[in-house]
Amino acid sequence: MIGALLTDPKRLDEVGFLEPSDFFLLTMRYVYEALLECKSTGEVDIITVIEVLRCKKRLDKIENGLAGLTALIAQCATSAHASVYGRMVQRTSARRKLMALSTKLHRDAQDENTDTATTVAQYQEEINTIAAPLAAQQGLSAREAIDQHITTVGKAMRSERPKSVSTGLDDLNVILGGGFYPRRLTYVVGINFHGKTSFLLTCARHALLEGMRVGYMNVADGNEKDVMDRMLAMGSGLAPLQLQSGDMDNGAYNRYISAAHQIGQTRLHIASEKGMPMPTIYGHCAGFKSQQGGIDIVFIDYFQRIGALGRYTDNRHKLNKISQVLTTMAEQLECPIVCAAQVGRGVQNRQDKFPSRFDIQGTGHAEQDADVVLIIYKEEVAPAPGADPTDFAPVQVKVDKNKVTGKIGIVNLVQDTHTTKLLPTARRTYDNWVESREKYGKLSL
Numbered sequence: 001m002i003g004a005l006l007t008d009p010k011r012l013d014e015v016g017f018l019e020p021s022d023f024f025l026l027t028m029r030y031v032y033e034a035l036l037e038c039k040s041t042g043e044v045d046i047i048t049v050i051e052v053l054r055c056k057k058r059l060d061k062i063e064n065g066l067a068g069l070t071a072l073i074a075q076c077a078t079s080a081h082a083s084v085y086g087r088m089v090q091r092t093s094a095r096r097k098l099m100a101l102s103t104k105l106h107r108d109a110q111d112e113n114t115d116t117a118t119t120v121a122q123y124q125e126e127i128n129t130i131a132a133p134l135a136a137q138q139g140l141s142a143r144e145a146i147d148q149h150i151t152t153v154g155k156a157m158r159s160e161r162p163k164s165v166s167t168g169l170d171d172l173n174v175i176l177g178g179g180f181y182p183r184r185l186t187y188v189v190g191i192n193f194h195g196k197t198s199f200l201l202t203c204a205r206h207a208l209l210e211g212m213r214v215g216y217m218n219v220a221d222g223n224e225k226d227v228m229d230r231m232l233a234m235g236s237g238l239a240p241l242q243l244q245s246g247d248m249d250n251g252a253y254n255r256y257i258s259a260a261h262q263i264g265q266t267r268l269h270i271a272s273e274k275g276m277p278m279p280t281i282y283g284h285c286a287g288f289k290s291q292q293g294g295i296d297i298v299f300i301d302y303f304q305r306i307g308a309l310g311r312y313t314d315n316r317h318k319l320n321k322i323s324q325v326l327t328t329m330a331e332q333l334e335c336p337i338v339c340a341a342q343v344g345r346g347v348q349n350r351q352d353k354f355p356s357r358f359d360i361q362g363t364g365h366a367e368q369d370a371d372v373v374l375i376i377y378k379e380e381v382a383p384a385p386g387a388d389p390t391d392f393a394p395v396q397v398k399v400d401k402n403k404v405t406g407k408i409g410i411v412n413l414v415q416d417t418h419t420t421k422l423l424p425t426a427r428r429t430y431d432n433w434v435e436s437r438e439k440y441g442k443l444s445l
Contacts, residue, residue: 002032003072003074004081004082005032005082006069006076007073007076008079009035009044009045012039015083015086020033022089027061027062030056031049046069050066091134094130094133097130098127098130101127105119105123163178164178164182165180165207165297166179166206166207167180167203169397169424172411175399175407176372176399176402177404177407181336181371182330182334183335184337184403185330185339185371186374187303187340187341187357187366187370188200188339188374189357189359189360189373189375190340194376195376195378195395195420196301196302196376197220197420199376199422200301200338202422204216204231204299205235205263207296208267208268211266213267213289213294213295214267214268214297215284215285216269216298216299216301217299217300218271218272218273218301219273219274219300219305220274221272221274223272224270226240227270228270229244233420234259235259235260235262236256236258237419239419278307278325282329285329285333286332286333295333295335297335297336298337298338300337300338300339301339302339302342303323303339303340306322308322320364324365341360343359344360354398355377356375370401371402371403371404372399372401372404373399373401374398374400375397377396378415393414394412394413394414395422396413397411397412398411412425
């Protein structure tokens with residue numbers, strides 16, 4: 001770094017975060033102090049630096065004097081990376097300071113005559129002093145922020161990957177801006193047996209048929225067969241119980257085989273384990289991504305059943321940590337994560353039983369961490385006169401939080417009670433700000 005500054009003194013402005021004490025070698029500290037002194041007068045070059053060192057009687061401490069400084073310049077391939085070199089010096093300086101502080105702390109902690117609270121406060125302040133310069137380097141100037149943003153947008157424009165993964169439900173796509181977006185965490189929240197799993201499987205099956213690479217993590221019951229029963233039921237029009245019992249005629253069996261062949265050609269990774277912990281979930285998804293050259297979306301059923309490694313003070317602490325890890329996982333996998341979540345039982349004792357994002361059971365962090373929160377609610381209404389009450393059940397999907405487009409609203413669906421598949425309905429209740437469905441095209445269910 002000193003070689004870069006001697007080569008191009010203008011780079012001094014880029015390393016203004018460094019203090020002379022950050023240099024481990026005393027000779028390099030002397031040269032840096034001389035550079036700063038020359039900068040204050042506006043005359044910085046190797047001749048003025050040598051003159052300052054000679055006046056301070058430090059030149060003879062530099063190995064080989066002028067020849068040694070010239071050698072530093074020769075060893076520097078380019079001055080363009082001066083700020084990078086400077087950050088390396090700063091980080092290693094912070095490590096040395098931490099090691100020295102830890103030795104001192106160990107000694108003081110053994111002294112029973114010192115007040116523990118005072119010792120903790122003193123060392124916390126010293127650690128903050130060491131950490132502050134490191135935190136400052138993580139920020140961006142306006143120019144750096146704009147350059148990064150332009151680069152990100154350019155990559156997105158050139159990318160052949162889909163900008164979002166369609167839900168398969170047109171009206172919901174309109175509110176979400178096309179579907180589920182990469183690096184975003186969506187919670188699908190609802191009362192038990194109100195259609196959360198049906199929603200996940202409906203969206204997963206549609207994504208598969210659209211050619212997406214889909215990960216499905218079943219941590220609720222640990223049975224892959226249950227997932228396939230319901231997914232194939234949706235494709236064949238048969239009830240899951242028929243597939244389990246084998247109660248099918250030839251026509252039904254042919255529909256089952258056709259649905260099975262259709263899903264068999266897709267790129268799906270199912271992992272089922274009761275209480276599967278986050279490291280295992282991530283391992284499945286990362287492995288699948290490596291095998292397939294990418295992963296387009298991950299579904300997890302469901303949040304409260306995810307296990308955790310390590311010790312936690314209580315269940316809330318555990319769930320808060322899991323929610324934070326899910327947001328990190330979405331970033332690392334660069335895909336949407338859609339996770340079902342239960343609501344607290346208290347919802348069913350309210351007069352208005354329609355849940356909200358604040359009702360997620362066991363944690364307040366999930367609502368905060370989520371980019372999108374969808375509320376699934378199965379309406380309790382009487383069937384129309386003459387209708388088969390077992391054919392379709394009305395279901396509402398409320399977009400209760402949406403950091404992607406900012407739009408919220410309610411989408412009305414129906415659930416085929418035979419196959420558990422969710423289907424659109426012509427009935428709509430949201431406002432006239434909704435854009436034309438034609439923008440997103442007709443999506444096959």
